[in-house]
Amino acid sequence: MKRRGILFIISAPSGSGKTTLCNRLVESIEGLYRSISMTTRPPRTGERDGMDYIFIEKQEFLKRQKRKEFLEWANVFGEYYGTPKKYISHMLNKGSDVLLSIDVQGAMKIKRLHMEACYIFILPPSMKMLKERLMNRSTDTSKAIRERLRIAKKELSYCHKYDYVLINNRIESALDGLRAIITAERHRIWRNRDVIHAFGKNI
Amino acid sequence: MKRRGILFIISAPSGSGKTTLCNRLVESIEGLYRSISMTTRPPRTGERDGMDYIFIEKQEFLKRQKRKEFLEWANVFGEYYGTPKKYISHMLNKGSDVLLSIDVQGAMKIKRLHMEACYIFILPPSMKMLKERLMNRSTDTSKAIRERLRIAKKELSYCHKYDYVLINNRIESALDGLRAIITAERHRIWRNRDVIHAFGKNI
Numbered sequence: 001m002k003r004r005g006i007l008f009i010i011s012a013p014s015g016s017g018k019t020t021l022c023n024r025l026v027e028s029i030e031g032l033y034r035s036i037s038m039t040t041r042p043p044r045t046g047e048r049d050g051m052d053y054i055f056i057e058k059q060e061f062l063k064r065q066k067r068k069e070f071l072e073w074a075n076v077f078g079e080y081y082g083t084p085k086k087y088i089s090h091m092l093n094k095g096s097d098v099l100l101s102i103d104v105q106g107a108m109k110i111k112r113l114h115m116e117a118c119y120i121f122i123l124p125p126s127m128k129m130l131k132e133r134l135m136n137r138s139t140d141t142s143k144a145i146r147e148r149l150r151i152a153k154k155e156l157s158y159c160h161k162y163d164y165v166l167i168n169n170r171i172e173s174a175l176d177g178l179r180a181i182i183t184a185e186r187h188r189i190w191r192n193r194d195v196i197h198a199f200g201k202n203i
Numbered sequence: 204m205k206r207r208g209i210l211f212i213i214s215a216p217s218g219s220g221k222t223t224l225c226n227r228l229v230e231s232i233e234g235l236y237r238s239i240s241m242t243t244r245p246p247r248t249g250e251r252d253g254m255d256y257i258f259i260e261k262q263e264f265l266k267r268q269k270r271k272e273f274l275e276w277a278n279v280f281g282e283y284y285g286t287p288k289k290y291i292s293h294m295l296n297k298g299s300d301v302l303l304s305i306d307v308q309g310a311m312k313i314k315r316l317h318m319e320a321c322y323i324f325i326l327p328p329s330m331k332m333l334k335e336r337l338m339n340r341s342t343d344t345s346k347a348i349r350e351r352l353r354i355a356k357k358e359l360s361y362c363h364k365y366d367y368v369l370i371n372n373r374i375e376s377a378l379d380g381l382r383a384i385i386t387a388e389r390h391r392i393w394r395n396r397d398v399i400h401a402f403g404k405n406i
Contacts (some may be wrong), residue, residue: 017378021341059292068371122340122390123398123399123402126402127402151318153403154400156403157403159392159399160392160393160396160399162268162392163391163392164387164390164391164392165392165395165398165399166390167398176386177242177386177387177390179383180382180383180385180386180387180390181383181385181386181387182383183379183380183383183384183387184367184380184383184384184387184388185386185387187367187368187369187380188366188367189324189365189366189367189368192368193324193363195368195370196326196359196362196363196368199326199329199330199359200356200359200360
């Protein structure tokens with residue numbers, strides 16, 4: 001019997017380098033798949049439908065929301081974001097692990113569902129670095145940057161609700177840390193009861 | 204402020220390849236040190252005093268035992284074995300992690316002390332392989348082998364008291380698993396409160 005998959009939930013203040021980390025992570029770990037969120041906001045340059053997000057119409061989103069197809073959803077400045085339930089439960093049931101990259105608010109909504117999951121928080125190297133990264137995004141105005149910093153501070157106060165914390169100092173060492181967490185969680189005793197049981201029978 | 208070190212407790216039925224794994228592990232991980240047990244039994248060929256065990260006289264052992272210098276101790280077929288308390292607490296206090304390789308009975312004694320520690324159980328690839336490994340040890344009689352197998356079965360029944368389980372199929376993959384567990388545990392949120400606190404202050 002194959003063990004049930006593990007749901008890994010990763011949050012980080014924007015500017016922590018989370019997207020790059022998550023992409024590199026699923027590329028380098030076998031049996032780990034990204035959960036892709038649905039959104040009604042238009043794609044940004046370089047974003048691919050079905051890869052970065054599933055881009056859908058507002059009407060379509062609301063229909064799915066009504067059918068309770070989302071694990072959690074949010075309305076951010078008029079645009080909807082949702083985590084599809086079906087894909088995640090399908091993958092977990094067949095024993096695959098799922099990586100869900102989501103903001104703190106979304107993660108806390110999932111936590112309240114008491115779903116078994118492993119929560120990882122990624123910190124930027126320093127607050128100074130976070131400011132710099134946000135300022136280098138030409139898309140943001142200085143008001144938007146201040147707002148993002150305010151949100152980052154708020155998000156940080158939820159850090160203790162997570163299981164693990166990682167500082168994204170150097171991408172390679174942050175990746176090593178993430179890989180280690182995923183490998184370790186796969187070895188947790190209560191996830192391997194069947195292995196132990198099968199072993200014991202052969203004594 | 205440096206975090207307190209983590210105590211890693213590793214148990215395995217004899218013949219699981221635990222000694223080799225532990226030696227390779229401390230060689231390859233920075234900040235991880237082996238706790239060396241004291242024993243009154245004579246050294247086996249190749250065993251080095253102060254490396255594999257600290258070999259002491261029975262009288263000396265009993266004196267230390269009386270002074271409560273052992274975290275746990277046991278009398279196995281008339282020979283004493285003990286885990287020195289001072290070294291472990293010294294290392295943990297200065298922020299170093301400690302690896303303690305110990306039998307299931309010893310591990311359970313430490314567990315009853317409610318010391319904060321991470322418990323790892325190593326399984327041999329299969330029961331068949333364990334029998335073969337024990338039979339290839341020319342030192343053991345067939346009666347001794349049967350006795351070791353009986354103990355292995357008993358030990359296995361305590362497996363669920365541990366935090367992690369690893370199968371020593373191939374030494375390299377078992378080592379990767381152990382390294383991952385150690386790295387992951389270092390990233391546990393409650394062990395990094397100071398880091399998070401310091402980070403939050405700089406916002």
